[in-house]
Amino acid sequence: MKEFDFIRRYLYRAQTDADVLLGIGDDAAVVRPRAGYDLCFSSDMLLKNRHFFENVAPADLAYKVLAVNISDMAAMGAAPRWALLSAGLPQLQESWLAEFCDSLFALARRFGVTLIGGDTTKGDLAFNVTIVGELPQGRALRRDAAQIGDDVWVSGRLGLAAAALHHHWQTFALPDSVFDLCERVRLRPEPRVALGQALLPFARAAQDISDGLAQDLGHILQASGVDAEIFAEEVPTLPQLRDNLDKTALYGCVLAGGDDYELVFTAPQSCRAAVLEAGRASGTPVTRIGRITEGCGRLNISDAAGRPVVLASLGFDHFE
Template identity: 50%
Template structure:
């Protein structure tokens, strides 16, 4: 099977929004009046971002999910995406599963595949996603203010638990591992929550490299500091972790990464509105800290005592 046959069989679909579509040298995108385009790219490299054992359908889902998560963090509505795919060879069962998982998530969010590229090489997946958001309404990292609450969606830390099982450092009960593995391999982008938080949240970022590291981007961009309740964050891990120690649970919750949840800030006066945004988007949201004027991040336990344990975040070049 040649390159263009591969594209036609697994990725070409009728355009639903003219003049979008696969087949010309460029896709033409035009946001609606009063809207801004939100654009983001992510690359997934085998052995760095995913294991060779991942099911192709789950990998297709994740490849798009990590990009949709960036749109969610900006409060944007998905429109379209491009796919650049390097493959060692034409593996039709793999391509069928990958495209099925990819396009099922795309359909769920009304996000059309409008172009890209394929080539031979080590397995590498790069997606650029396009969304739209009302002009001036995008959630940014730079809006947090002293006195704001810090919130997080979902159950950060569970993806890291699965990774530790794969690394052989821990063991989990079978059901718990299945749940954690699904969180790592098939994350849920919080697109509906991001849109629901427009006009409520003062800043937002998605958790890809670890809660601590990604919250740090908000603090740096906003010129503020924070106090974070490690026990409130750790309590969000919902899978049965057996007899794993507190230190490892805390590490997974704060340093795990690969969760693709949203960390966001909002004024204390907006707590009811944040709760309603969570309900409207069927997403759990939990308050885990507060923004402060003094620079730096202070990590405390449920009693307010400082925590001496050190937490890091993922860095591709460290």
């Protein structure tokens, strides 16, 4: 199968987005931006043995390649619209590609994303997705907008994906039923798009947690020039992880493990009811875990007894 046969067979799918004037198959796609909206752009590159195991199921791989990008749109409060997929593939193996593409398009459809372009090339398994989202003009949940006195919130539960990864690495072993729950989150994180959009009117800073709560919240603090105080025991996780892991392992997963793709965000205290309502309306649990304080970028974490929690690592470093 040649490249162009492949593209034709798997990637040209009927698309119904009237703002896409020219889709896959030319030198470039052409879209018409809607009046009154800004556009958000984000790219993520995923490489074999770095971001996924070589033996990952093609459907899980496709899901994750796109989901992590959709998550960046959620973190801005944007609606994802269009995506470009570049793929390095060792060969064009039809059943693998069919599963990959079916999963990719299923997720795209669920989030209203149209695939408008990309590139394919022979090479080691490697992916890049660029995603484009829409935001009402002048609105965006930025990293640099946290203010002293804001509450700090997270969506969902943290530490599950990291716990699954540690189980793979045999740092520790989880009971099968717990591993299954965690592995599901690691393979199929749920982008919090509806929550991000519901928060847009009143949340201040936001970011998705891909590299660990401590590190990703740290970016908000540094960009905003503030400190935060968070309470380790308030950070929501899977109860079975609390039961099965010692405190060091638990905090490592919950506070410094990445890959859950939940949101961490800040909002004024006066908006607590609105945040809870945004969570309800979007079907996403939200939990208040601390507050923004005066400072210059430090994150202070305390345990149930009020003692400082010191983490061995703040989170994933892309070059370590």
